[in-house]
Amino acid sequence: MSHKKGVQKGRIFKNPVLEALSRTSPALTLGGYLPPVFFLIYVYFAYHSERLGIANGIMVFFGGVIFWTFFEYMMHRYVFHWISESAFVKRMHYIMHGYHHDHPRDEERLFMPPWAGWLIIGVLYLSQIFILKGYTYAFLPGMLIGYLCYVFVHYSTHKYKAPRPLKYLWKHHSLHHYKYPDKAFGVSSPLWDIVFGTMPPRQDRKEGDMRGL
Template sequence: MKPNHKGRAQLFENPILEKMTRTHIALPISIFILIAIGMLYYGLVHSFINLVQAIGFFFLGWIIFTLLEYLAHRYVFHMDTDTPFKARVQYVFHGNHHEYPKDKKRLAMPPVVSILYATVFFFVFELLFGKYVFGVVAGILFGYAIYLFVHYVVHAYAPPKNFLKQLWIHHSIHHYKDSEVAYGVSSPLWDYILGTMPKKSR
């Protein structure tokens, strides 16, 4: 799909649904950083976790997020579109972003949807980690906020002259050269591990 530097896809005919698909990037970033801080604070104050556990499980959650980000991007957002239904789902979730990568209002999932996903993740990871869930999910949500920030910088600005430059190049390769490599946005870690680094980078 050829990217369009201007314009915006129309995803729904219903104007309310259509409006809900757009959000300013500052809103979800702020929401999830505040929720992450709140979870750590709650876990510490109510003695579910101590400070060392909070730090350790926070970073574990952050690493888990980078894997979830990679897997979702590679296998869900780039799913095979061999049926009209799958093609529609893929376009709504991600295809429109490849067609209009400069649409700043669609660089993040709507907060309502994101919060629903975050709630599900909390209960899933509570089953896996018990009381340490407050650290793990805080790390996951912080990782998501970082992902949103990096993703926005890549699409909204010219290549930065700092550590973000390599991430900018990495994600730009995915969009403008080869959409079957460079699935990691906030980190190329899993591209290295799972063999989807761009050939020149390898």
């Protein structure tokens, strides 16, 4: 296991099987997450749209996309940056997010492996079905599309030069990595940083520290 910062690639697990399973790619991510999206949407239109409505389903879908940005922010701020003296929590934190801060340019760990994502999808489905019932089949795929937007924005910020229309997102994430680890938690959107007061100082946002991206 490597904790050396600045090295493009390191190890999380000594076990070679776990180490291999912790790595993924854009193609594996799309192949792992798009089938559940299509399946859930199919179930909504095939079994629920007549009763719940197509227009309602579309609105709930986009509600899921927007809710993802809030979910992303809360997870990043309170779970991925959870500080604890517990050895177990420290280890879990390193696996989930600490490694990424040590090796932000390791392309094979800029996505969550699909097998881990399927477990989370299962938990989200079971929690939502009791509250949203049939609308789950519109809301959850919206969240998953929001997730895919998030991970591909995140991947791009670490791999490609910022396109002019999205330069503010590249700057925002760069400031989180290299200057303000306690701010700029939103990756796909700065919306919740604005709402909850975790935006970097205005002058830094204007200058945009882009080191390493």
